[in-house]
Amino acid sequence: MPDTINPQVIGFGQCCLDILGQTSSYPELDQKAELNSLLVQGGGPVGTALVTLSRLGVPVTMVGAVGDDEFGRQIREGLLNEGVDCTYLAQSSGASSQVAFISVDDDGHRNIFWHRGTASPVVPKSFQAILSNSIRILHLDGLHLEATIAAAEMARSLDVITVLDAGTLRPGMERLLPLIDHLVVSEKFARQTNDDLEVALKQLADYGAQAITITLGKSGSLSRSTDGQTFSQPAFKVDAIDTTGCGDVFHGGYIFGLLQGWPLPQTVRFASACAALKTRALGGRTAIPALQEVENYLRDQTNEST
Template identity: 30%
Template sequence: MTTPHTKRIVCAGITTLDIIYGLDEIPTVPLKFRSTRMVTSGGGLAGNAATACARLGASVALIARLGDDPFAGMMIEELERDGVDCALVRRCPGHRSPVSAVVIDRRGERLVVSYSDPDIPADTGWIDARVLAGADATYAETRWIEAAMALLPLARAAGLPSVLDADRKPTRPEVLELASHVGFSAPALRDLTGIDDLATALAHASEKAANVYLVTDGERGAWYMDGRSVMHVPAFPVTAVDTLGAGDTWHGALAVALAEGQPLDRAVRFANAAAALKCTAFGGRKGMPDRASVDALLAGRG
């Protein structure tokens, strides 16, 4: 039997290369700007979530698609340095890997310009029950919707908790029914329901849902459904330096907590702590915390 720090998570979705620039303000006019700092880092929802899981002590496998360009090698090398198993990352000949240019202002807010090859194969015929060997939980997202549609039913059949990162309104709404836990971004939930108040929107969206719905809203914390009741878990107050990847960190941490069997209220607080700490360092993924830092914050020592 595994210990809480060796749970295995299988993540599926997009991984990117982020070129991150620091500026005082996010540009609003077409001029030349000089960055105060620059970092190259892996990014993308699933790539970030996998890294967050690994830094929190889990054993992680990533299912993703990349091109056959030099960027793919850079991304895989970084993921493997963090302990992410990339055996299930496919490199597609003749295609380009996802790349993003990111601007971070002095308040930690970000502007992202991303590119994904629209013709990269979406086939998921190679995602079958074997990818879940030894798994304790799964993670998927809406940027590679076909992978989510393939992986989440396998997790359900295996009786595993699963997290769907719904950072945008899904193109195939039926995916929301497949995960045990669906974590919305605030914009995605508002887009889905047409309701501005997040607690009300969450209750409305989950009226007929058999699974657990949650929503994150940055420094305002997170809400989740406990039966028919909407529960709120405040964010940990930090000075935000860089919010890039905070939501991905939150969803990865939630998957780790669920794999460990943490009660939902504790799992959301655990995810809030990981996301808060990520925001305290510049460089996107580079700011993701380790387990000791999260445990210290939860214990009041951080």
């Protein structure tokens, strides 16, 4: 990786509208819960990772699809307000947008009700030209598998680095994994591979990624680098108000580290700090930090531990 880069990232995948409600406690079956507060905000794995990069100062482009509905309009507006280029965010005629209702209770428990919508991202005809236009990294999630594979194949043919956010191991994903350079997966995904996470790391490494990280929420993360070394990054201690989007923000921070050419432990530590700072407010994006905030936070953490 050269020292001087022109950092640009394309995201290809999900963007969503999150409707977040705070309850005192999650209601039992057949019960009502009055929400103390309500927030409507853009979300989705790739969408929120790109917003993170944008707040960190990286120019980013979203390739995806929304429906021609009110939710789609709000999703696009949310991305544009964050400086995410939406030139290739399609509006699918007659289709519905992805939307999620997220219940967050006073003890930090979170329930997500989500509808994938009928708008699916497709690889645009101009994708090769977009990728070739000084793009360094393609960030993907796995929901719309065939289109994601097509996008990853094109990236590979152009030597564009691929990063995958994988939350659930779905049938057919074994065709996508060999096309990925950096695999950053949920604990659920890893355990679907093997319940022993060290073994899961090794099995996932066999697909060829140069680095694999499993995010473990409060337990931090577990990573394996090209040389087969594994290491843990503890989570930073935070009084979390809302963990929605923590994984997505981790990906944004991770990609930022890749763009800097940092060693994997530094990249993962930076990503972990971004995710920790994110939890300070309700909403997947509200408290995503700017670069200076992350740098200050990491410096303070280092000082405290010395």
